[in-house]
Amino acid sequence: xxxxDLLARRRALLGPNVPIFYDDPVHVVRGEGVWLWDADGRRxxxxxxxxxxxxxxxxxxxxxxxxxxxxxNTHTRYLHEAILDYAERLTAKFGHDLSQVIMVCTGSEAxxxxxxxxxxxxxxxxxxxxxxxxxxxxxxxxxxxxxxPPIGGYPPNVRLVPAPxxxxxxxxxxxxxxxxxxxxxxxxIGELEAAGHGFAGLMLCPIFANEGLPETGAGFLDxxxxxxxxxxxxxLCDEVQPGFGRVGSHxxxxxxxxxxxxxxxxxxxxxxxxxVGAVVARPDVMAAFREAFGYFNxxxxxxxxxxxxxxxxxxxxxxxLVENARDVGGYTVSLMRELSHPLxxxxxxxxxxxxIELMRDGRPATExxxxxxxxxxxxxxxxxxxxxxxxILKLRPPMPFSRENADLAVGTLAEVLAGVPA
Numbered sequence: 370x371x372x373x374d375l376l377a378r379r380r381a382l383l384g385p386n387v388p389i390f391y392d393d394p395v396h397v398v399r400g401e402g403v404w405l406w407d408a409d410g411r412r413x414x415x416x417x418x419x420x421x422x423x424x425x426x427x428x429x430x431x432x433x434x435x436x437x438x439x440x441x442n443t444h445t446r447y448l449h450e451a452i453l454d455y456a457e458r459l460t461a462k463f464g465h466d467l468s469q470v471i472m473v474c475t476g477s478e479a480x481x482x483x484x485x486x487x488x489x490x491x492x493x494x495x496x497x498x499x500x501x502x503x504x505x506x507x508x509x510x511x512x513x514x515x516x517x518p519p520i521g522g523y524p525p526n527v528r529l530v531p532a533p534x535x536x537x538x539x540x541x542x543x544x545x546x547x548x549x550x551x552x553x554x555x556x557x558i559g560e561l562e563a564a565g566h567g568f569a570g571l572m573l574c575p576i577f578a579n580e581g582l583p584e585t586g587a588g589f590l591d592x593x594x595x596x597x598x599x600x601x602x603x604x605l606c607d608e609v610q611p612g613f614g615r616v617g618s619h620x621x622x623x624x625x626x627x628x629x630x631x632x633x634x635x636x637x638x639x640x641x642x643x644x645v646g647a648v649v650a651r652p653d654v655m656a657a658f659r660e661a662f663g664y665f666n667x668x669x670x671x672x673x674x675x676x677x678x679x680x681x682x683x684x685x686x687x688x689x690l691v692e693n694a695r696d697v698g699g700y701t702v703s704l705m706r707e708l709s710h711p712l713x714x715x716x717x718x719x720x721x722x723x724x725i726e727l728m729r730d731g732r733p734a735t736e737x738x739x740x741x742x743x744x745x746x747x748x749x750x751x752x753x754x755x756x757x758x759x760x761i762l763k764l765r766p767p768m769p770f771s772r773e774n775a776d777l778a779v780g781t782l783a784e785v786l787a788g789v790p791a
Contacts, residue, residue, distance in 0.1 A: 372396055390417075390753070391746050400425025403767050403774055405751065416752045416764045416778050422613055422638030423684040424769045430641045433680035434673055442673045445472075446665070451675035458682055460649065462620050465629040469655040471648045472670030476609040476636020477505030479646040482664065483572065483605040483632045484509050489661035490603055490631075490654045493567025497557045499532035501757045503579045504572055504607055513572065526566040528557035532580040532757075533589075535715055536726060543584060551592035558600045570603035570631070575622030578610040581756035582717050582724035582763075587627040594628050603654065606630035609646075610722070613638045613681075614691030614768065617698045617720025625719065640677035641684075644668075690768040694720040701764075701775040708783055711791040712737055721770055724755065725762040733758035737789060744785040750778050 372394060379387055395413065399406040402424040405413045415425070423430065437451075445452055456470040473479050488494050498504065498513040505511065512519045512527055523529070530553040531539055533546055540549030558568045571593070577583050597604055611622030612635055619625045623633070631654055636646040646669075650658070658664070668674070685691065702718040705725060714728040727734035727741075738760045745752050755763040764778065 390751075392743055393746070395746065395751070402427075403770050412749065413746075414750045414766075414774060414777055416750055416766045416770075416774075418751075418767060419610060419615065419765050420637045420642050421767050422615075423641050423681055423688070423690060424767045425642075427641055427680075427684055429684050430643070430677055430680040433676040434643060437673045437676035440672075442671050444667050445670045449672055451672045451679070452670040455670075455675045455678050455682075458679065459647065463633070463649060464624075466651045467630070467633055467649045469650055469652055471650075471655075471664070471666070472674070473646040473648065473666050474644045474668050474674075475505070475646045476607070476634060477507050477510055477646075478666070478669070479609075479634035479636055479648045480504045480510045480572065480605075480607060481507040482648045482658070483607075483634050484570070485662060486632050486648070486650060486654050486658045487570030487603040487605060490657040491567065491569045491601060493561075493569045493602075494526045495528070495558070495561030495564075495566040495568045496526060497528045497530060497554060497561075497568070497571045499573065499577070499580055500529040501532040501580045502529075502572075502574065502577075504574075510572075525564060526561065528560060530554055530557050533577055533583040533585060534581070535583040535717065536728065538583075546585075547589045548592050550589075551596050554593050555596045555600075558596065558602070562600075568600050568602045570605050571597055572605040572607060574607045574610060575626045575628075576611045576616065576719065576722065578722065579755055581726065581761045582719075582722060584715075584717055585626065587625070590626055590628045603631040604628065605632045605634070607634050609634065609636035609638075610765070611720075614685055614694055615720050615722055615765075617691065617695030620691065639681065640674060641681045643674060643677035645674045645678050685768070688769070693770075694768055697721065697770055697772055697775060698723075700772050701770075701779065704775060704779040705782075708779070708786060710786045710789065712786070712789065721766055721768060723762075723764040725764075726756070727760050727762065733760035735760045738762060741782075741785050741789060744788070745781060748781050748785065750781045752778075 396408040397405050460468045500515050538546040561568045606623045616625045633649040639645040698720040705716045712727045715726040717724045735758045753763045755761045
């Protein structure tokens with residue numbers, strides 16, 4: 370079927386403004402490892418998707434799903450061992466007494482629960498996030514998103530604080546940024562307390578992925594953690610993007626940043642594309658939530674989802690994918706820093722997550738970034754954009770990404786950049 374016909378069917382059946390990648394969308398029909406194929410048989414190097422965390426259609430994961438689907442699939446009001454086996458395997462990867470789990474289907478659901486956990490544990494309702502973030506699609510978490518403000522305005526119990534930034538750091542310098550970020554959080558806490566909402570928690574991605582992957586590092590959040598602890602609030606850590614070893618040096622982004630969260634949320638990569646998510650919390654936080662809310666998720670923690678998640682853990686461990694992220698990530702950043710073009714203002718990366726910030730005449734080069742992403746797609750490499758102005762090139766490939774793949778991706782980017790006016 371022609372793309373124009375597919376797009377027309379989408380509009381007719383799914384409604385207007387359904388998000389889609391690229392001006393000339395890719396009609397994908399097959400995936401394997403780090404590769405996707407379109408309906409014309411063209412192969413694309415996938416440098417964007419963290420959903421197929423261990424690679425598209427990994428045989429170990431697909432076999433586990435098929436095997437379990439042929440035996441049993443039900444919900445957790447019946448007893449089955451798979452959810453317990455997975456919870457034991459998962460929590461063994463955490464410290465800080467993060468030892469109990471709620472399994473859900475999406476990161477949005479997980480983040481929604483995390484917000485309610487903070488409110489149940491503190492008895493207060495005030496929530497803080499950054500002013501350039503995204504944590505999902507439920508009513509509660511969508512009200513933290515800065516890109517599409519809620520109809521009627523932000524709720525009175527929500528405060529958005531300025532996000533860290535590499536090119537325009539808070540406080541005027543990278544050295545001053547940790548204290549400046551903490552000061553803004555303290556100010557927001559004061560406003561919430563004065564308004565009678567009180568302060569329940571701060572939700573953040575530990576690598577500030579949607580904020581543009583700014584330069585932070587170990588210790589950045591220490592002043593903020595001190596402020597939050599003094600106020601009696603919780604730290605809600607969204608690990609949907611950095612989790613499961615993507616940062617290379619650690620299994621989790623909060624380990625890399627060096628702080629102890631009260632609640633961790635997980636999503637996309639957890640089941641390698643199968644809809645699995647989770648909330649991991651301390652027992653006292655979990656108990657407060659369980660007492661306050663009669664929560665049940667029909668599909669969360671079903672045996673097929675648990676089989677997918679267990680197989681994904683097996684592959685990460687047995688194929689050494691965390692170590693691969695560290696090795697190939699470092700190699701890829703070094704290649705990117707050799708790129709030469711006046712638009713390139715900064716190159717950042719950690720593990721298999723990279724950002725190249727583009728500026729033109731001192732301003733975000735949004736249109737240039739869009740054209741580069743489209744040019745990469747035309748040459749068979751898929752990537753995206755992030756940042757407040759969507760001017761930061763985003764590369765976040767599946768974890769089996771190799772040095773050879775990096776050579777192809779960065780080499781293609783060099784070709785595209787060569788055709789972009791200075």
